[in-house]
Amino acid sequence: MSILTRPILEVNIDNIIANYKTLQKIAPNSVAAAVVKDDAYGIGAEVVAESLYKKVGCRCFFVAHGIEGEKIRPHVGKSEIFVLQGIGEDCFSSFKKAKLTPVISSSEQFAFWKKHKIEGIKPAIQIETGLNRLGFRESDLKKLSATDKKEFSMIMSHLACGDEKDHFMNEHQLSQFDKLKKIYFPNLRASLSASDGTFLGEKYQKDIVRLGAALYGINTAPYRPNQMKPCIKVLAPVLEIATLKKGDFVGYSATYRAATKRKIAIVSIGYGDGVPRSLSNVGKVFFDKNKNHLEARIIGRVSMDNIICDVSNIDGLKVGDMATIIGDFYTLDDIGRDAGTIGYETLSRIGKNPRFIRVYK
Amino acid sequence: MSILTRPILEVNIDNIIANYKTLQKIAPNSVAAAVVKDDAYGIGAEVVAESLYKKVGCRCFFVAHGIEGEKIRPHVGKSEIFVLQGIGEDCFSSFKKAKLTPVISSSEQFAFWKKHKIEGIKPAIQIETGLNRLGFRESDLKKLSATDKKEFSMIMSHLACGDEKDHFMNEHQLSQFDKLKKIYFPNLRASLSASDGTFLGEKYQKDIVRLGAALYGINTAPYRPNQMKPCIKVLAPVLEIATLKKGDFVGYSATYRAATKRKIAIVSIGYGDGVPRSLSNVGKVFFDKNKNHLEARIIGRVSMDNIICDVSNIDGLKVGDMATIIGDFYTLDDIGRDAGTIGYETLSRIGKNPRFIRVYK
Numbered sequence: 066m067s068i069l070t071r072p073i074l075e076v077n078i079d080n081i082i083a084n085y086k087t088l089q090k091i092a093p094n095s096v097a098a099a100v101v102k103d104d105a106y107g108i109g110a111e112v113v114a115e116s117l118y119k120k121v122g123c124r125c126f127f128v129a130h131g132i133e134g135e136k137i138r139p140h141v142g143k144s145e146i147f148v149l150q151g152i153g154e155d156c157f158s159s160f161k162k163a164k165l166t167p168v169i170s171s172s173e174q175f176a177f178w179k180k181h182k183i184e185g186i187k188p189a190i191q192i193e194t195g196l197n198r199l200g201f202r203e204s205d206l207k208k209l210s211a212t213d214k215k216e217f218s219m220i221m222s223h224l225a226c227g228d229e230k231d232h233f234m235n236e237h238q239l240s241q242f243d244k245l246k247k248i249y250f251p252n253l254r255a256s257l258s259a260s261d262g263t264f265l266g267e268k269y270q271k272d273i274v275r276l277g278a279a280l281y282g283i284n285t286a287p288y289r290p291n292q293m294k295p296c297i298k299v300l301a302p303v304l305e306i307a308t309l310k311k312g313d314f315v316g317y318s319a320t321y322r323a324a325t326k327r328k329i330a331i332v333s334i335g336y337g338d339g340v341p342r343s344l345s346n347v348g349k350v351f352f353d354k355n356k357n358h359l360e361a362r363i364i365g366r367v368s369m370d371n372i373i374c375d376v377s378n379i380d381g382l383k384v385g386d387m388a389t390i391i392g393d394f395y396t397l398d399d400i401g402r403d404a405g406t407i408g409y410e411t412l413s414r415i416g417k418n419p420r421f422i423r424v425y426k
Numbered sequence: 427m428s429i430l431t432r433p434i435l436e437v438n439i440d441n442i443i444a445n446y447k448t449l450q451k452i453a454p455n456s457v458a459a460a461v462v463k464d465d466a467y468g469i470g471a472e473v474v475a476e477s478l479y480k481k482v483g484c485r486c487f488f489v490a491h492g493i494e495g496e497k498i499r500p501h502v503g504k505s506e507i508f509v510l511q512g513i514g515e516d517c518f519s520s521f522k523k524a525k526l527t528p529v530i531s532s533s534e535q536f537a538f539w540k541k542h543k544i545e546g547i548k549p550a551i552q553i554e555t556g557l558n559r560l561g562f563r564e565s566d567l568k569k570l571s572a573t574d575k576k577e578f579s580m581i582m583s584h585l586a587c588g589d590e591k592d593h594f595m596n597e598h599q600l601s602q603f604d605k606l607k608k609i610y611f612p613n614l615r616a617s618l619s620a621s622d623g624t625f626l627g628e629k630y631q632k633d634i635v636r637l638g639a640a641l642y643g644i645n646t647a648p649y650r651p652n653q654m655k656p657c658i659k660v661l662a663p664v665l666e667i668a669t670l671k672k673g674d675f676v677g678y679s680a681t682y683r684a685a686t687k688r689k690i691a692i693v694s695i696g697y698g699d700g701v702p703r704s705l706s707n708v709g710k711v712f713f714d715k716n717k718n719h720l721e722a723r724i725i726g727r728v729s730m731d732n733i734i735c736d737v738s739n740i741d742g743l744k745v746g747d748m749a750t751i752i753g754d755f756y757t758l759d760d761i762g763r764d765a766g767t768i769g770y771e772t773l774s775r776i777g778k779n780p781r782f783i784r785v786y787k
Contacts (some may be wrong), residue, residue, distance in 0.1 A: 068538040071491060073540055103730055104780065129698070129731040130781050150665065150694055153429035153746075156785065171666040173745040177429040190780075197676040198688060198732055199666055199692050225680050293614060304511065305532040305560055315483045315558040319586050319595055331560050332509055337464035337490070343704075346474035369464055369774065370490040370511060371559055384534040405766075411701045412465035413730065417778040419465065420491050423518065 066384035067301035070415040072334040074421035076108055079115050082278050085121050087292060092263050095244040099359070100259065100277030101137060102129035102149065106298065106409065107339075107416020108281060112425060115140035118249060127275050131156030131165060131256075133190035135265045147189055147219075149199075160186075166311040168221065170207065171201035173398035184356040187218035190250070195234055196225040206249050219254045219273070220246055227261030230288045235265060283408040284398050297397070299415060301334035301350075306376070306384060310381040315373050316365025319344055330361065332388045338421065339414035340390060341404035348372075348403050350388040352379050353394055358394055391415070436470055437784035438475050441655035442677050448481050448653060453624050453631040459528040460496060461620065461638030463490035463510065468700075469642060469658065470550070475784060476501035481697035488636050490760060492517030494524060499524035507581075510560075515520055521547075529582065531560035536723035540591040548579035551611070554698020555602040555618075556595055557586040567610050573665065580615045580634070581607055587624030588630075591649045596626060622646040644769045645759050658758070660751040660776060662711075665738070665770035667745060676734050677726025682707055691737045694750045698730040699782065700775035701751060702765035709733075709764050712756055713740050719755055727759065743780065752776070 089097045105113040110128070114137040116121035124144045134146045149173045151365045152160055152167035159165060161183055169175045170191040178188060178360040193200030200222060221302045222242050226232035242257050255271040256341035259310055260279035262269045263287035309315065332350065348363040350372070361374040376382050391400055397408035404411060444753035459715045471489070475498040478484035485505045489495045498582050506527055507623050507687040512535045513528035515523055520526060522544055530536045531552040537547060554561030561583060566656045585594035599691070615633040621640035622628045625647035670676065670684040693711065697703045709724040722735040737743050752761055758769035765772060 066534065068535055069516045070511045070514040071516050106698075125534045132432070132781065150431045153431040153663075155430045155432050171745060173427065173666070174429055193668070196678075197668070197674055197690065197726070198729065198734060202668055225570065225675065225678055232680075267638070299717065302514075305534070307563055308556070309552070309559070310556060312585065312593065313558055317557075317586055319593075329558065336771045337467075337774050339775075342767050365558070369770065370560070373559060376502070377714060380482065380483060406703050409730065412698075413698050414775060415778075419778075420493065 066383050069385050070304065070333055071420060071422050072299065072301035072338055072386070072390070073424060074415065074423045075298040075300070075426060077294070077296050077298075077426045078112065079426060080296045081113060081280055082116060082120050084282065085117060085276065085291045088260070088263060088274070088276050091224070094267065095270045096273045097123065098125035098127055098273050098275050099123050099280060100127045100275050101128060102133055103413050104133070104276070104281055105279065106281050106412045108412070108416065109416070110137050110185070111140050117139065118142060118144060126276075132160030134165040135159040135163040143149065146208045148389070152181075153161060155158045158335050166218070169217070169398075170201065172201070173215070174203050188216060189219035189221055190217045192220060192222050192242070192245055192247070194222045194238040196223050196238070197221065202354040206245065209249070214250065217250065217253060219256060220250045222263045223230060223258040224258060226267060227258060228285055229337060230265065231285070235269070239268060240376065263385060273276055274411065278409055280366070281412060282397060283412070291398070295393055295396055297412065297415070298392050301332045301390055303382065303384050303386045303388065304333045304371070305331045306382060307331070316345075317368060318366060321365040327375055328377045330374045330382060330388070332372050332374055333370065335368050335370045335372060335389060338418045339411070339416070340367055340368045340372065341406065341414070342413065343404045343406070344400070348400070349395070350374055350390055351392065352376070352382060352386060352388055361388070427744050428663075430746050431665065432781060432783050433660065433662035433699055433751070434748070435776065436659040436661070436787060438523050438655070438657050438659070439473065440787060441643065442474060442641055443477060443481050443656070445643065446478060446484065446637065446656045448712065449621070449624060449635070449637050449640060453635045454462040455628065456631045457486050458484065458616075459486035459634050459636050460484050460641060461488040461489060463494055463638070464774050465494070465777065467638065467642050467759060467773045468775065469616045469773070470777070471498050471532030472501050477700060479503060479505060486634060488638075495526040496520040496524040499720045512543075516529055523689045527579075530578075531562065533562070533566050536574070549577065550580035550582055551578045553581060553603070553606055554581050554604070555583040555599040557584050557599070559584065567606065571583065575611065578611065578614060580617060582612045582617040582660045585619060585623045588619060588626060589646050589648060590640060591626065591647070596630070600629060609647055619727045636659045639770055642691070642773060643758060644773070648759070653761070656754050656757055658773070658776070659682045659753050660695070662744065663750055664691045664745050664749065665694045665732070666692045666694070667743060677706070678729060679727060684728040688736055689738045690725070691735045691743060691749070693733050694731065694734055695751060696729050696731045696733060700772070700777070701728055701733065702767065702772065702775070703728045704765045704767070705761070709761065710756065711735055711751055713737070713743060713749055715740055715742055722749070
């Protein structure tokens, strides 16, 4: 019997590489850029960026913040690194040092850029087409002079509903994008789609597709089976096995009560490790026993360091056995749904926790 | 006008110190131990532990994992560091190197301990009194020999409903604890309560109170006004201000639609920074303008790097102005409640994100 205490996060870099290649085939006429913002959704931006740079020749990256760009620069040679949140006083040194390309989304940021240009860099311009998040509105575009327009090297926008194949917003945003590009930046490289839009077909792919979630195994085209391979597994050890009598309560605020005698396992992972607390009395984990993949429900509240699972139907379970929290069968998308959110948020939380034993494959 | 892109996390160490002193007064006859697990709930275990060690003489600490104990050891002299998840093969070297005291919660862990004792260390024993999480059940206690019992230096348990003053579980767990201690470990130091139990009065305080959430400003006695001072502030800059026409949609999946013309601000923080996605169309932020603290609702989905706020009623707002995401008025408890969870989970998420400009006061 092993006595273990720490959860394990396994990252499968080969699957990220495989996903990149699959996505390249889906958008064969576009540059496949890798989105490694938010520390590659928690997976580790440096290792992901370096692998894509070295193994599949990725030469275009997107991050959210200047500091994120600075962090990956040593790993991606002279690749283009676009910074989605743009440039400002608090991140200017990162841009200068790491030769980052800002995505300029407002007149104010553009004014800042014109005062603080960095030699050899031509920013991208983001335009607003329906998401109503960052981007020049048409009223702002009208104010750009002919000289202003020459500052930019790429035009981009972002879809609101790209994961819903037939959503009216997709066609609407596409036609807005094509219209505005034609008027204001007819000769620039264009990028409209993240992972989800990439699956909507060639019209949406333009010159650069920005691949994040799908690269990391999330199904961004949920209207069809996932073509992506999962890239993380999360496991956690059983610390203790115990018995509940009929009527016993479990966990904080006593939200679970045993109706019959139950066998429970206390598993060493909790919301402090990124397991959403909203899985309380809702989520499940799996145990591999006797060649079966057996489900055990989370009972009671998820606490910071532990979850409690009903293992009444799992014979032969021992202290030290590993529960699968996220795996090939119960994916990021599954846990996201059960937690009342999406796989993106769960992935982004999980990967940031230093208590994991982290294994890169 | 400032052009800024990064969110700011301000940590007020003085308030953590003040909270420690307040809690010492509430439990004047107990040792006030600091719970700094999960990187001090994301605040930074090293800085919190060192401050409490140097400024208020704290000499007893609790962490969840061996690696957490190893990390704080250089900052707390020869203080006692208890490790709640216990000891195992994957963390043994931390215990040995940093002279950590395991909390032993199962017969299996105790068997491991007996094989791998560390000189000069006497573990704590955790007993189960009603939470049905980690701890020796009475059936396990009965199996301990007289020699076994001499291994331990402290007995502890944990309350399930300590934040509900009149919950029947409190009295039940207290009487279980007192009964089992009297039978099995009459002479040991005892610890029953975390922050919440500390507020339940002297009977619950025993020899050591374990202070975590309250130290960090969370109201663990929500049946009365919070006596604790807030210890974090989260701010994020406005990247862009724009106008919605009647009928415009906002954010992913177009979940918000403007019924009238609105003014919106795009604020540079999102779930990638720990702002729960469940605040979509629910949460709020505040702007300090003209000596007022003005509310702006989050509209549409929270995305990874941005939130969009309705600022129609805020005059004079500019790009670069800072939105208060968590502050003295809108606290961790408030944001936890609005996100459908608790302040503990929100704090634990927020502090782990490297994109913040982090300021310790």
